[in-house]
Amino acid sequence: MTEPQTEPQTEPKTLPRPTGATPSTTRAPRGLSWKARRRGFTVLHRFLLVVAMIFFVAPFLWMLLYSLLPAELLQRRDPDLDLTRITFSEYGDLLTDSSFLKPMGTSALVALLTTLICLALGSFAAYGIARFRFRGRQPLLLAMMATQAIPVIVLAVPLFIIIRGMGLFDTPWALVIVYTATILPLVIWMMVGFFEAIPASLEKAARIDGCNRWQMLLRIAFPLAATGLAATGIFAFITAWSDFFLAKILTASGSTTLPVRTASFQGLFAMDYTAAATAGVITSLPVLVLTLAAQKWIVRGLTEGAVKG
């Protein structure tokens, strides 16, 4: 993946971000001072913000707590949140258990390869679609969207037959291929927007300077779409990393992925809540770290491309 050429971070302070509810531009209504009204807005704003953040974070924190505290403290009517009894033993158990580590490795490999392939194939295709008006361009884009209409249950058996025919059943490659096929259309969809956002005049200039088409693509277009690539890449990674159903059908113990392994803590005769919560946290963590690390790219990437108004 290309190093995104970001300039020194200018956000968030310097960014203009007005919205329909911006209090600062509100005119004072009759009977209420401008200051009081603005203050009211601010209080309401902060209150809603805090509520929203609690809503988004608390459930995950609760699962985190579940993974750290002994089950008998939590498996009761009124849970006992005795933080002195926090233990990382379940993490120790899982992270030394090869039947858990192996799926972790598989998931990482599969998600990474899928992301790279999707970005490579997807960005070329998206560039072609964005830059050239060829016959069948619109139907092609519609077809890409239409692939997302297909429920995965209908893909399972035919895909299994294809994968087995290729001799890839129960290998990470099976999942890489299937995920690439299912995620690629969305990647193309998003990337088309990024490339269309790049003014063609730049490329024209480059062409005059003697760049051929490929050089133009690799030296001008890709670097300019770097944040978009990053955002799309993370989207692809998360989608591949999180899949449950296809992994469940297309793999056996040889290449089980982390979500399948995590779901298996909920068994017929065994539901180990602490282990399930721990596995849940571990499964979420890489994606979480990646997402958080790249959050600026994600927001900017989306801003520049896919969602232009």
Place this chain on the structure above:
Amino acid sequence: MSRPHSFPTSSAVSRRRFIGIGGALAAGGLLAACGGEEPVTGGGGDAAPASTLGTTSGASGSIRILDDNTNPVFLNGVVEAFQNDTGITVEYEQANFNDLHDRLATLFSAQDSSYDVVMTWAAWSAEFGQAGWLQALGSDAVPTDLLPAALDAVSWNGTVYGLPKFASAQTMFYNKELFRQAGLDPEAPPATWDEFVAAAKALTTGDRYGFTCDMGNTDGAYQNFVRTLLLNGGQMYGDDNTVTFNDERGVEALTKLRDLLTVDKVMNPSSLQITNASDLGTLFGAGQTGIVFNWPSQWAAATKEGAVVGRENTGNAIIPGISVTTASIDGSEGFAINQFSQNKPAALAWLQYVTQRPVQTRIVEEEGWFPVTTTLLDDAAITETLPVVSTYKEQSDFEIRRYGSPWYSDVTQVLSTNISRAMLEQATPQEALDEAAARATDIVERYTG
């Protein structure tokens, strides 16, 4: 063939199936499946006598096994021992029980031969067997002393599609300490439904319910109803698979089950969302409920280190009947051979190996399941390590069923939806069961018609 006399009473197995098996045996010993190829034992001398180890004559090569994750013993030595004893190389894999059905269905639909041996139980033996995906076994491949319920779990319609790996049925577990607190005699567990309701009432206090069950998902709702139906002397199906669960016995059974929740108020309302036996076991082990009807693994859950209840306070007895003495629901599991397997003799060797004493002893002693043969069930040494076994012996003199059939999952869905409606008082038991029966009749007709 001595199989018929190994059924303790004819009531333990439905007449239909009893005759089916006996008839087929009499007809020539080989049980060809619908759509099945030649039975395993048809060719070569690969079916060694069930009583000895080393069923290796003719069986060699390697096999791949797909099991659920119920039995750690296979990974902890049994697979290794099998390889040493037979020279057959084994690739043994475990998958979560809940994921297994979908994966097997996909494998079979694609006529895949990746796995030679797959785990099965009552529902799947019938379903996959009827579809022609499991290899039918010849009578000489089947040990003669198998428990009827365990054999039932690997058979359908007179054809044996596999061999059991352990037997399992629900029995009653009760908390002796809570019995004492409620002024009940901990050594005299309830023996009839009315006594059970009375005991559960006495055990219900401000912050605890006397009885809890697991009706939170399809199988759960189904098995709680079927158990109550059997306790009331009812049957799911009559002759020719006519649907009979909505007769007056069925309606009375469902009414009694619902009344536990809505009239007697002794059933923990969370019973309707508990989706597995383990949660039930945890609840009981933590002393949060007085009585459960649960699988043998409950014993281990309640007596393991750190459990509140403990060994001395865990009481175990047969489930109190309504109009019969007792009855229970079967949960036995087994192994079957993939119809598309390339190495059936070796696969059969594994199936037989698991039913033999050394493996069975480990499953009973280390994991708390019941052995699959009457010989082992009668073994005093085994009963001693696991007191639940003696209850099972008692229980197994009466009806233990699951009604595995090709339409099991279809009917189970329909039935459990309507049972939930009745439990939630969105329909009367009569309405709910009539609705379910009408739908079930259509379903069965599609399969048999």
Place this chain on the structure above:
Amino acid sequence: MSIPTTAPTAPEGSRESRADRRRRGTDSRTRGDRRFTLALVAPAVLVVAALFAYPIGYAVWLSTHQWNDKISPRHPYIGVRNYTTLFESGEFWDAMGRTAFFSVITVIGGVALALGLAILLNQDFKGRTLARVLLLVPWAVPPVVNGIMWRLIFDGDNGIANTILRNLGIIDENVQWLADPDTAMNVLIFAEMWKLLPFLTLLLMASLQNIPRNLYRAAGVDGANAWKRFLHITLPGVKGALMFALIVQSMWSIKVFDTIYVLTGGSGGPAGGTTTINFLGYLTTFSNLDRGYGAAIAVVIMVLVILTTLFWILLLGRPAGGPSRWRRKPGATADVTPSLKEPGRDELAQPAGVAGESQ
């Protein structure tokens, strides 16, 4: 373009670039361009087509056959009988009703809430970056984990939801959330909302940042109140993103599966209360092994998703993802102006029109 990015674009330049693009359309007829385009597009299209064409064709073919592996080894062609059976089945319409309920709330409610959140987060405040970071947490949680998490929370006996509500005095007795079809559906919606809101919010927030600030200033000067500004500046400004959000979320909502599977122990219960159309298709195909009938359900889902997508496109015009992708009349920027009738219209309309054209 109102935020500094590596792409040196300016609102004024964008009209030229559009024109450029149209001119380029002529260029692409040169052989070199055509070959180049083919080289770019073909690999991806081939990969997708290879892995979709066969399964889709297979599904359609399967849906015209009686194919139940448990009933018969024969698989006769039965025309549209699977479909007629389906449309006569109460089960199907129940599932459709549940799907409609679930989708309307998660799509309309989800996008509306996400827009509110995006506006909330788009203000100036301390800790804005932190808030945005926290917002990403649910997005990063895989659906399987999401299901496990909410099961822990909504457990009838030991769930924290009951503990909190009891202590707040909202409920007296524990509620068995997953035991009743209605509450189970609500829990499912709640869990899905938690998961889907961040992505939608991010999308809309990104779009909000593209609305030039001076539009609001101008509107403020003209005395437009908050609601009017929202209606005439914010909404048109995020229209493309809204469209994308509505389409993508509709697809995901109609096809919801993983969370139901984990939340209900694979049953779609209680009493079938969370069996949406996709879950019914799953149960039919995998539990009942009725693959012909299951394929018919899958085809119906496909049609349903495509119709929903078309519905949004017809209702709202072109989606985001690139100007003119679905524009019916080239050049018709249906973005902002038509609905403006207020004073200050001229001041608003001009820059807004430009904004609609800009990146």
